[in-house]
Amino acid sequence: MRRRNLGDLLRHVHLGGALSRSELADRMGLNRSTIMALTAELSAAGLVGEELPGDTGRAGRPSLVVRPQRDRAHVLAFDVRVDRLVAARVGLGGEILDRREAVRHRAGADLEDVVGVLAGFGRELRRGARPGSVCVGVGAAYCGMIRPDDGTVRYGPYVGWVDQAFGVELGSRLNLPVLVGNEAHLGALAERDRGVGRGFDNLIYLHGDVGVGGGIIVNGQLLGGYGGYGGEVGHMVVNPDGRPCACGSRGCLEAEVGEPALMEHAGRYGEMIGRDAVRAVVDAADRGDVMAQEALAHVGNWLGLGVATLVNVFNPEMVVFGGILREIYLGSAAQVRSRIATGTLRATREQVRLRTTALGDDATLMGAAELAFAQVLADPLEALSRVAPAPFGG
Amino acid sequence: MRRRNLGDLLRHVHLGGALSRSELADRMGLNRSTIMALTAELSAAGLVGEELPGDTGRAGRPSLVVRPQRDRAHVLAFDVRVDRLVAARVGLGGEILDRREAVRHRAGADLEDVVGVLAGFGRELRRGARPGSVCVGVGAAYCGMIRPDDGTVRYGPYVGWVDQAFGVELGSRLNLPVLVGNEAHLGALAERDRGVGRGFDNLIYLHGDVGVGGGIIVNGQLLGGYGGYGGEVGHMVVNPDGRPCACGSRGCLEAEVGEPALMEHAGRYGEMIGRDAVRAVVDAADRGDVMAQEALAHVGNWLGLGVATLVNVFNPEMVVFGGILREIYLGSAAQVRSRIATGTLRATREQVRLRTTALGDDATLMGAAELAFAQVLADPLEALSRVAPAPFGG
Numbered sequence: 001m002r003r004r005n006l007g008d009l010l011r012h013v014h015l016g017g018a019l020s021r022s023e024l025a026d027r028m029g030l031n032r033s034t035i036m037a038l039t040a041e042l043s044a045a046g047l048v049g050e051e052l053p054g055d056t057g058r059a060g061r062p063s064l065v066v067r068p069q070r071d072r073a074h075v076l077a078f079d080v081r082v083d084r085l086v087a088a089r090v091g092l093g094g095e096i097l098d099r100r101e102a103v104r105h106r107a108g109a110d111l112e113d114v115v116g117v118l119a120g121f122g123r124e125l126r127r128g129a130r131p132g133s134v135c136v137g138v139g140a141a142y143c144g145m146i147r148p149d150d151g152t153v154r155y156g157p158y159v160g161w162v163d164q165a166f167g168v169e170l171g172s173r174l175n176l177p178v179l180v181g182n183e184a185h186l187g188a189l190a191e192r193d194r195g196v197g198r199g200f201d202n203l204i205y206l207h208g209d210v211g212v213g214g215g216i217i218v219n220g221q222l223l224g225g226y227g228g229y230g231g232e233v234g235h236m237v238v239n240p241d242g243r244p245c246a247c248g249s250r251g252c253l254e255a256e257v258g259e260p261a262l263m264e265h266a267g268r269y270g271e272m273i274g275r276d277a278v279r280a281v282v283d284a285a286d287r288g289d290v291m292a293q294e295a296l297a298h299v300g301n302w303l304g305l306g307v308a309t310l311v312n313v314f315n316p317e318m319v320v321f322g323g324i325l326r327e328i329y330l331g332s333a334a335q336v337r338s339r340i341a342t343g344t345l346r347a348t349r350e351q352v353r354l355r356t357t358a359l360g361d362d363a364t365l366m367g368a369a370e371l372a373f374a375q376v377l378a379d380p381l382e383a384l385s386r387v388a389p390a391p392f393g394g
Numbered sequence: 395m396r397r398r399n400l401g402d403l404l405r406h407v408h409l410g411g412a413l414s415r416s417e418l419a420d421r422m423g424l425n426r427s428t429i430m431a432l433t434a435e436l437s438a439a440g441l442v443g444e445e446l447p448g449d450t451g452r453a454g455r456p457s458l459v460v461r462p463q464r465d466r467a468h469v470l471a472f473d474v475r476v477d478r479l480v481a482a483r484v485g486l487g488g489e490i491l492d493r494r495e496a497v498r499h500r501a502g503a504d505l506e507d508v509v510g511v512l513a514g515f516g517r518e519l520r521r522g523a524r525p526g527s528v529c530v531g532v533g534a535a536y537c538g539m540i541r542p543d544d545g546t547v548r549y550g551p552y553v554g555w556v557d558q559a560f561g562v563e564l565g566s567r568l569n570l571p572v573l574v575g576n577e578a579h580l581g582a583l584a585e586r587d588r589g590v591g592r593g594f595d596n597l598i599y600l601h602g603d604v605g606v607g608g609g610i611i612v613n614g615q616l617l618g619g620y621g622g623y624g625g626e627v628g629h630m631v632v633n634p635d636g637r638p639c640a641c642g643s644r645g646c647l648e649a650e651v652g653e654p655a656l657m658e659h660a661g662r663y664g665e666m667i668g669r670d671a672v673r674a675v676v677d678a679a680d681r682g683d684v685m686a687q688e689a690l691a692h693v694g695n696w697l698g699l700g701v702a703t704l705v706n707v708f709n710p711e712m713v714v715f716g717g718i719l720r721e722i723y724l725g726s727a728a729q730v731r732s733r734i735a736t737g738t739l740r741a742t743r744e745q746v747r748l749r750t751t752a753l754g755d756d757a758t759l760m761g762a763a764e765l766a767f768a769q770v771l772a773d774p775l776e777a778l779s780r781v782a783p784a785p786f787g788g
Contacts, residue, residue, distance in 0.1 A: 145741050154741040202620040214707070218612050218619075225612075225709025226596040229741045232706040237699055237737055239634060249702075249737045305631055308643075312626040313608070313707070315619025343631055343643045347539050347548040347623045 002038075003379045005030065009038045011377045013048060013068045014093055015193055020053065020063040039066050045381055046072040046132070047092065068093035071130045073384070075372035076122050078140035078170070079183065079365040080114060082158045082210045083274040087121035089129060090369040092136075092376075094194060096362070098128050111164045119173035134387050137372030138176050141183040141364040142166060143209055148228035151180030157246040158210040179371045183207055184322075185222055185231060186367025187357070188215025191320050193370060195358035202316045205357075206233065206307070207364065208325030209275075211246070212254035215367075216314065234258075238305045256302035259324055265295035275361065278324040282331040300332020304339025307354075311340060315348045322357035323364075329356060396432075397773045399424065403432045405771045407442060407462045408487055409587055414447065414457040433460050439775055440466040440526070441486065462487035465524045467778070469766035470516050472534040472564070473577065473759040474508060476552045476604045477668040481515035483523060484763040486530075486770075488588060490756070492522050505558045513567035528781050531766030532570050535577040535758040536560060537603055542622035545574030551640040552604040573765045577601055578716075579616055579625060580761025581751070582609025585714050587764060589752035596710045599751075600627065600701070601758065602719030603669075605640070606648035609761075610708065628652075632699045650696035653718055659689035669755065672718040676725040694726020698733025701748075705734060709742045716751035717758075723750060 008028055013019055019027070025035045042048040050064045070091030079086040088099040100121040104114075118140075126135060144156025151167015153159075171178040188205035191197040197205070197217075205215040214233030216223040223230045234254035235247055242251025243261060255261060259278055263269045266281045284292035307319055321329040329336060333354075340349065357363050376383040402422055407413055413421070419429045436442040444458045464485030473480040482493040494515040498508075512534075520529060538550030545561015547553075565572040582599035585591040591599070591611075599609040608627035610617040617624045628648035629641055636645025637655060649655060653672055657663045660675045678686035701713055715723040723730060727748075734743065751757050770777040 145739065147741075155739060216707075218617055219615060221613060223612055223708070225742070226711045227709055227741060227745050229739070229745075230707065230709040232709075232739055232742065235706040235737070235739060236703040238631070240632070240699065247739060305634060309630040309703070310707075312629040313610075313624065313704075314617070315621055315624040315626075317620045343629070345539065345549060345623070345626055345629060345641060347541075347621060348619070348626065351621050351623075 003382065005034070005038055006042060006380050007378050009035070009066075010042060010047060010068070010092075010380050013066050014373065014377060017093065018051075018053070018065040018067040020065050022063045024066060042380060045384055047380055047384070070095050070097065071133050073136045073376060074129055074133055075136055075369050076125060076138045076174070076176075077365050077369035077372060078118050078122075078138075079368055080118075080140065080142045080159070080166075081183070081364075082143055085114065085117055085121075086365055087118055087125060088365055088369070089125040090366075090372075091133075092373070094366065094369065096365075098125055100124060109159055111161065111166060111169060115166070115169045115173055118170055122174050134384065135176065136376040136383055136387055137374070138171070138174060138178045139186075139368035139370070139372030140167070140170065140178055140180045141186045141368040142180055143183050143211065143213070145229050145232070146180050146182050148181075148224070151178060153180075154229070179374075181367065181371050182213060182215070182231070183209075183364040183367075184213030184215040185224075186215070186371060187322050187359075187363040188217055188231075188320075188367070189222060189370055190359055190363050190367035191322070191357060192217055194366060195363065196320055196355045197318055200317045202314065203318045203320065204233075204310055204314060204316045205320045205322055205363075206325050208254075208258060208321075208323040208328060210259050212258055212325065214310075216316075218314070233306065233310060236306055236309060238302050238309075242302075253302065253306040257299045257306070257325070257328065262295055262299050262324075262328065265298050266292050267295075275324050275327070278327050282327045285331055296328065296331040297335050299328055300335030301339060303328060303332065304336035305343060307336060308340045308343030311344045311348050311352050316352055318353050318355055320355050320357055322359075323361075326356045326360075329354070397776065399428070399432055400435060400774050401772050403429070403460075404436060404441060404462070404486075404774050407460050408767065408771060411487065412445075412447070412459040412461040414459050416457050418460060436774060439778055441774055441778070464489050464491065465527050467530045467770060468523060468527055469530055469763050470519060470532045470568070470570075471759050471763035471766060472512050472516075472532075473762060474512075474534065474536045474553070474560075475577070475758075476537055479508065479511055479515075480759055481512055481519060482759055482763070483519040484760075484766075485527075486767070488760065488763065490759075492519055494518060503553055505555065505560060505563060508553075509560070509563045509567055512564055516568050528778065529570065530770040530777055530781055531768070532565070532568060532572045533580075533762035533764070533766030534561070534564065534572055534574045535580045535762040536574055537577050537605065537607070539623050539626070540574050540576050542575075542618070545572060547574075548623070573768075575761065575765050576607060576609070576625070577603075577758040577761075578607030578609040579618075580609070580765060581716050581753075581757040582611055582625075582714075582761070583616060583764055584753055584757050584761035585716070585751060586611055588760060589757065590714055590749045591712055594711045596708065597712045597714065598627075598704055598708060598710045599714045599716055599757075600719050602648075602652060602715075602717040602722060604653050606652055606719065608704075610704075610710075612708070627700065627704060630700055630703060632696050632703075636696075647696065647700040651693045651700070651719070651722060656689055656693050656718075656722065659692050660686050661689075669718055669721070672721050676721045679725055690722065690725040691729050693722055694729030695733060697722060697726065698730035699737060701730060702734045702737030705738045705742050705746050710746055712747050712749055714749050714751055716753075717755075720750045720754075723748070
């Protein structure tokens with residue numbers, strides 16, 4: 001119980017920033033003396049600090065605020081995108097303290113290469129950490145289907161991976177256990193914890209890149225399904241006579257609204273790739289380029305159809321567009337909304353709001369960081385004792 | 395804690411039938427003396443009885459078995475289908491002790507009429523109960539979207555109801571509170587508790603009638619969504635250029651695979667209605683009627699496409715076909731399976747099995763009964779004390 005309370009308190013300041021003891025007492029339903037005792041324990045371990053707040057504008061002695069110590073504990077977070085590898089050191093509290101990125105070519109990236117680059121980034125990032133800061137976990141987001149137990153990539157179509165032991169390999173190179181999650185799953189958790197979905201328990205995060213993934217939060221929990229492969233909304237068939245999909249089917253949502261579809265409709269296939277290419281189409285449409293406008297309208301129509309289906313099935317409070325779907329949604333909101341207006345039942349339509357990511361391109365990376373923080377937030381002192389000597393030579 | 399244990403024990407025998415004390419101890423993780431004490435309390439209240447088992451084939455003194463007393467506590471269960479009204483008295487343990495049915499015409503059934511018929515059935519069923527049997531709850535399944543708080547029908551397309559206070563009206567006529575649920579939601583719970591889905595925590599129950607509904611169990615919990623309207627799989631668009639749907643959209647799953655679509659493709663529209671009509675098409679196909687075979691193949695193709703989408707999104711262990719979808723699936727399994735084979739990702743496809751309802755036409759009725767039993771299973775003695783004098787004049 002004490003351990004759980006320690007973890008809960010740390011989670012509150014990790015996600016909520018500096019909070020006064022009285023706010024913590026309210027949020028956790030505990031009395032102030034318990035909060036003081038818990039804070040003292042976490043403070044002795046170096047995980048939180050207490051300080052006077054800024055000017056509160058009120059008379060009287062202000063309550064001390066409890067703040068996470070970003071330099072005491074950090075995690076390594078990795079994000080394997082189709083066109084880019086990203087790595088970051090993220091401090092307790094969620095701040096990105098340092099980062100590395102590498103652009104990569106789509107085809108032929110084998111496991112060895114990817115793991116090599118990421119492990120190199122990881123070593124650099126750890127070397128840059130302040131003395132006394134310990135690494136409490138490693139998380140990675142991957143653009144494909146992940147087996148949760150061991151971080152194996154079951155299927156990563158655009159990278160060309162099938163059944164690759166990504167988590168195990170990266171872990172052995174870093175000499176640390178690595179937790180791996182699907183990028184859209186992790187993006188959903190990050191938006192719920194730190195982004196536009198804060199406080200929403202029924203949320204769908206749609207992540208677009210070359211493909212389209214979904215992270216679906218049902219009643220506060222990520223929808224994993226039986227094997228952890230739930231949320232593959234990119235392979236909903238929205239257009240049975242539509243474009244062939246990398247999965248072997250036809251007219252899947254990702255075939256109709258992913259980057260290649262947009263670039264082809266816009267007459268720009270092959271010019272550039274990645275998020276910048278998508279942004280260039282949206283910019284062109286804003287400047288009056290009719291072909292770009294039509295491409296966005298076309299893609300927005302299929303996106304709206306897919307979202308309408310998801311709204312009917314899940315009755316969510318919020319749908320969040322992330323990755324390139326952020327740009328595509330912003331460039332085709334009229335089509336998306338029109339499809340939802342005609343394709344959903346009123347009782348559910350009334351309850352849903354459409355939003356774009358608040359974490360931008362870092363949503364998936366931040367989700368990977370949260371995966372890595374999970375252990376220290378579950379049982380802070382135990383997790384710390386496993387990775388670090390007693391704090392401050394104690 | 396004791397109350398919860400009493401409820402748990404009662405739930406085990408309610409769902410599992412007669413169980414020996416030692417089986418109960420195993421399943422509940424309690425020692426035998428606790429089981430004996432709990433059983434004694436429930437037995438004093440008349441809710442369970444103890445008896446010697448049938449021949450166990452083993453030597454030695456057999457363990458007494460604990461059995462639910464179906465005549466001590468019952469519920470009223472109602473099922474409002476498009477073409478039929480069903481009512482039943484269901485005893486503790488789940489046996490249907492008595493039932494009433496009325497065929498009804500589709501159009502023009504107003505709330506007053508439906509509630510009048512059901513309330514009349516309810517009174518008859520209660521009069522037929524044995525002396526000493528008490529009614530511990532009333533549940534109703536309805537073929538439309540239900541607001542969980544008060545049992546209001548938000549949308550019941552084929553009955554023509556919008557925002558009708560069904561639960562409140564039926565309750566005031568019966569002078570008992572009535573819990574109302576969507577038919578497919580309740581069918582899903584019934585199949586999970588008593589049917590083919592027993593023990594499966596990630597299950598999709600697809601219920602067909604004139605329309606198509608879904609009850610989706612995610613990680614052991616019914617997917618309600620934010621407002622309780624989740625699972626409206628009938629309005630997934632599977633065929634964007636397809637048949638108009640009663641909801642105002644086009645090509646919804648229910649427009650493509652519901653009873654009207656099948657009857658029209660089979661050249662039999664208007665001949666008969668309801669499940670018998672669908673069965674007649676399947677029978678004709680079995681006898682070699684080419685038009686009936688083609689109609690089933692056509693409808694099965696869209697059904698398979700819809701199921702493939704759901705498998706990708708939910709990664710379920712099982713999909714259960716109920717209502718007329720049972721017949722349609724049995725008559726078009728090749729098309730359904732073929733669509734799933736080509737339209738789902740391997741990791742999810744490997745984990746799903748397709749099944750038909752084990753509870754037949756009563757799945758939704760049984761789900762309504764379970765809704766009504768929920769209170770007595772949560773806190774048996776308290777629930778009993780509210781509806782009945784002390785047992786046996788005590």
